[in-house]
Amino acid sequence: MNSIAFQFAPAVMIPAHLIGEVQSKLAYVDERIACAQISPAGEQITLELKHAVSDAEKSQIEEKVQRVVVSMAQGAIRPKVQVLEDYLDRPTPFTADPMPELLRRGEISQEAPGIYALGPLLSRLIDWFESRFLDLAGSFAAQPYRFPTLIPARYLERVGYFRAFPHSLSFATHLPADLDQIDAFAEKAACDEHGNLNVPLQRFAPIQTLLSPAVCYHLYFTLADQTLPPQGVTATAVGNCFRYESLNLQSLERLWNFTMREVIFVGAKEFVLENRERARQRMQGIFEEMGFVYRVESATDPFFIGEFRKQAAFQSAFQLKYEIRARLPFKESTLAVGSYNYHQDFFGRHLNIRLPDGSPAHTGCVAFGLERMAFAFLAQFGFDPSHWPSSMQETFR
Amino acid sequence: MSENVSLDPLTARIREALSLALQVPLDVVAEDLAFGDLPQWDSMGHMEVMMRLEEFFGVEINADTIAALTSLSAIRQYLENNHLGATS
Numbered sequence: 001m002n003s004i005a006f007q008f009a010p011a012v013m014i015p016a017h018l019i020g021e022v023q024s025k026l027a028y029v030d031e032r033i034a035c036a037q038i039s040p041a042g043e044q045i046t047l048e049l050k051h052a053v054s055d056a057e058k059s060q061i062e063e064k065v066q067r068v069v070v071s072m073a074q075g076a077i078r079p080k081v082q083v084l085e086d087y088l089d090r091p092t093p094f095t096a097d098p099m100p101e102l103l104r105r106g107e108i109s110q111e112a113p114g115i116y117a118l119g120p121l122l123s124r125l126i127d128w129f130e131s132r133f134l135d136l137a138g139s140f141a142a143q144p145y146r147f148p149t150l151i152p153a154r155y156l157e158r159v160g161y162f163r164a165f166p167h168s169l170s171f172a173t174h175l176p177a178d179l180d181q182i183d184a185f186a187e188k189a190a191c192d193e194h195g196n197l198n199v200p201l202q203r204f205a206p207i208q209t210l211l212s213p214a215v216c217y218h219l220y221f222t223l224a225d226q227t228l229p230p231q232g233v234t235a236t237a238v239g240n241c242f243r244y245e246s247l248n249l250q251s252l253e254r255l256w257n258f259t260m261r262e263v264i265f266v267g268a269k270e271f272v273l274e275n276r277e278r279a280r281q282r283m284q285g286i287f288e289e290m291g292f293v294y295r296v297e298s299a300t301d302p303f304f305i306g307e308f309r310k311q312a313a314f315q316s317a318f319q320l321k322y323e324i325r326a327r328l329p330f331k332e333s334t335l336a337v338g339s340y341n342y343h344q345d346f347f348g349r350h351l352n353i354r355l356p357d358g359s360p361a362h363t364g365c366v367a368f369g370l371e372r373m374a375f376a377f378l379a380q381f382g383f384d385p386s387h388w389p390s391s392m393q394e395t396f397r
Numbered sequence: 398m399s400e401n402v403s404l405d406p407l408t409a410r411i412r413e414a415l416s417l418a419l420q421v422p423l424d425v426v427a428e429d430l431a432f433g434d435l436p437q438w439d440s441m442g443h444m445e446v447m448m449r450l451e452e453f454f455g456v457e458i459n460a461d462t463i464a465a466l467t468s469l470s471a472i473r474q475y476l477e478n479n480h481l482g483a484t485s
Binding site: 077078079080307310311313314315316317318344345346349360 | 433436439440441443444445458459460461463464
């Protein structure tokens, strides 16, 4: 048996712009991996395993890691980075990690990796941000919608989600309509010391639903096979979203179950692009008033390895996604707290959403992760409301 | 597009590349074909087109070419401007 940690060189050099992306994908490679690190220069990978393994098993794990590296890094296309706003040099009154203080105050309670219950301060902060986002939605006369937490598997299949993001899916099922099986479950179901339910998967009904990974998809499905009104559709909704991130689940930065507020535009290309830009400019005003420390820059979605190279290159070339990246002073890094997205006519074509002239509709959305917003705010401003923006002090006095 | 129309060699070669990349018959690749005109020429299809252009003509795939080469005529113009038409 061998030691728990081992190192090796990647099969191909990992370019600097891909190190974070590749490293985050290594969390999905093998259940035996406890931690995966790529050196800053991209020439060395260090794996820490949960327990010692044989040489053969180590080779097997290394081979899987190399598949990820080659798939993502070989022939990688350098992204076109565009910065639309940069306020990262604004001063912050707080520099510590807010997590210990949140724990000490009982403001967060971890139920499982990536799953947290939030206390009154965080809830009120989220409400405050929500009211700003609702103001934004109101400025577009966005119509309110409420969407379910579950989403049918066939919906996600129809828009290619299984190919693009298989690693982050969360499935929902139930017991079959069978009295004997329900009785047996009630009598014997229990969790082991790891929290695993002692019921084999075949005892559950076939999976037809998943936990929804995004809010706007639900709107697109309600508009499927329809012709839009000439003025297009502007909607807003908030919902629970689920993206499994394996070992990457940590603190309030990366949650499995999080809440997202979206303002969604469906219509002609110009309608979507102009409104996305207006939304960005209006949010710039809100962030400025707060003194929020952030940057808006082009980004790509975390596609899985098979699709990553092509999809990310396409998204980057056409500048389809911009992220709002908030500064986290305690670790001198940034965290994506929102995004401005344009999907071209992808959903219009796949779901047959038509403009009055019969052509496919274009879609776009502005999305904010509420827990991340609150976390980034506390990381920048701390817990003393007297150091908070004046516009917030009355609410939180 | 009618097959009895004679095309210059460069356009014919581009059509061949697009046909292979998008996995559609050659006669579907009209001279005015553009990104989004066929269900096959979507984002993933576009990246297949880019790789075929790299293979056929030595086009460098980068953010600028991905964003610019979105129609047969744009591809033709690019190849002519960059003297790449004679490759392969």
